[in-house]
Amino acid sequence: MNSSSTLRISLKFIIIWILQIIVLKQVQFLPLGPYYYEAFVYPLFILLLPFGMHVNRLMLIAFFSGLLIDASYNTLGVHTASAVVLAFARPYILALVLPRGIDEAFTPSLGRLKFLPFLRYVIYAFLVYLPFYYTMVFFSHVFIVEIIVKSLLSFIVSVFFTLILAGILNGLD
Amino acid sequence: MNTFLQLLNRVNSRVLFFGLLFVSLFLIVRNNEAQGKIFLNSAGRVTGFFGSGATAIGSYFNLRRENEKLQHEISVLRGQLAKDQYNTQVNIDTLQRVLDSTRIQIYKYIEATVVNNSVDKPKNYLTLNRGRHHGVKENMGVITADGVLGVVRYVSKYYCIVMSVLHTDSRVSAQIRGVDKGFYGSLVWRGKDPRFMQLIDIPKHNKISSKEDVVETTGFSTYYPPGVTIGKVFYHSIPPGSSNHLIQVKLNTNMANVRYAQIVVNVHADEINQLEARAKDEQ
Known part of the structure; x- marks a missing residue:
């Protein structure tokens, strides 16, 4: 990992953080009945880290970036735990969606993976991330219905905004 | 930085994963009110489930x-049992022991339990069972394991009233x-x-040396055997x-919460008293 890729990663994080905190955090989506939900694009940051990065480093980066998001959401630990889980799951997700023979030095991006594999990548990631995130938010099996419904609702908007953001960030590679 | 990254790659991923997850969960329950409450609630339930942990240690x-509390309850319940209601049987072996043929038992002891007590009046009495x-007869001394209690004054069939040493x-x-004291x-x-009690009538030419000097009975009466420890010299003056x-x-016995006592039976008391009465008649 040379300094230019570090710079790119930091730049990506700043852009993602701005969209997450300055824009999406303020947006209130039309609630479905009693269920309010949020859109998260921030997991994209973990998804866009280089292919060949060791999972330990991945988890450590996810941990600290999650802390930064939590600091803004005032939910210390919730995003952190979810980000660590996503980082730990990322190699397994990549193994599912990655076309054979891809160069491990690259970073995953919309342009490099093509649209459909990238969509699958994002979908799998949010299938891991959102249920765990809402489990951490509600923290009890009593709220199992809320966890499922909110995960599904959030899933739709999150994937939508994540794909748009991935398109924007595509130019950075 | 590079050595740190190399070291990082060596760490087992699962261990690191659960470590980071644990830290995150710790942050969640410490910093988020709702999750924290749920955690505390569940933690209690988990420890309850295993029947050990903090609850068990706390109860230890x-x-x-x-x-x-249980002892108290036992004694309350025991009082309701027929077999524990006033044992009228005398404990024979403490009354009939003779050591050998050349020795005659002078002092015998009847074990007794204090059933009533007072220490706060100028003239205090105890009731023994x-x-x-x-x-039990009048004018028998009563001692405890570490001091003297008083002298029997009134006797009924099953009880006696003891004039406490705490009596003016x-x-x-x-x-x-x-030896030299x-x-x-x-x-x-x-x-x-x-x-506290006061030891008086000791002439001032006798030297009270140590504060820790032990005060004991003399045996110059028919009440108490000689050498029964009473207390310690606390302070002396002329x-x-x-x-x-x-x-x-300073008395050894805590008079306020004394529970068990021995009534001293001086077998020769009558003989001594009659003899002394004759001597008194001649005077």
């Missing part, structure tokens, strides 16, 4: 208090223990502090114009 430290039925009329012949005096109570010591004696 409460065992003492629980024990006391032994009476005429057990061989009470006088106990007492001395300082030790054979001087004796009277132990009296002035009616103030139930922890009042101005007096020719005697005034010695504060």
Whole structure:
């Protein structure tokens, strides 16, 4: 990992953080009945880290970036735990969606993976991330219905905004 | 930085994963009110499920208090059992022991339990659960394991009233223990502090050396056997114009919560008293 890729990663994080905190955090989506939900694009940051990065480093980066998001959401630990889980799951997700023979030095991006594999990548990631995130938010099996419904609702908007953001960030590679 | 990254790659991923997850969960329950409450609630349920953990350890430290509570309950329940309601049987072996043929038992002891007590009046009495039925008579001394209690004054069939040493009329012949300290005096109570008695009538030419000197009975009466420990010299002085010591004696027995006592049966008491009465007649 040379300094230019570090710079790119930091730049990506700043852009993602701005969209997450300055824009999406303020947006209130039309609630479905009693269920309010949020859109998260921030997991994209973990998804866009280089292919060949060791999972330990991945988890450590996810941990600290999650802390930064939590600091803004005032939910210390919730995003952190979810980000660590996503980082730990990322190699397994990549193994599912990655076309054979891809160069491990690259970073995953919309342009490099093509649209459909990238969509699958994002979908799998949010299938891991959102249920765990809402489990951490509600923290009890009593709220199992809320966890499922909110995960599904959030899933739709999150994937939508994540794909748009991935398109924007595509130019950075 | 590079060595740190190399080290990082060596760490087992699963261990690191669960480590980071644990830290995150810790942050969640510490910093988020709702999750924290749920965690505390569930933690209690988990420890309850395993029946050990913090609850068990906590109750271990409460065992003492629980024990006391149980003891109290046992004694309450026991009082309701027929077999524990006033045992009228005398404990024979303490009354009939003879050591060998050349020795005659002088002092015998009847064990008794204090059923009533007072220490806060100028004239205090105790009630013991032994009476005429057990061989208790008037003017028998009463001692405890570590001191003297008083003298039997009134006897009924099953109970006796003991004039406590904490009685302004009470006088106990007492001395300082030790080979060169054979001087004796009277132990009296002035009616103030139930922890202290005053040893008087010891002439001031006798030297009270140590604060830790032990005060014991002399045996110059038919009440108490000789050498029964009473207490320790707490403080002594010679009042101005007096020719005697005034010695504060700290009692060994906590008179306020004494529970068990032995009534001293002096087998020769009658003989001694009759003899002394004859001598008195001649005077």
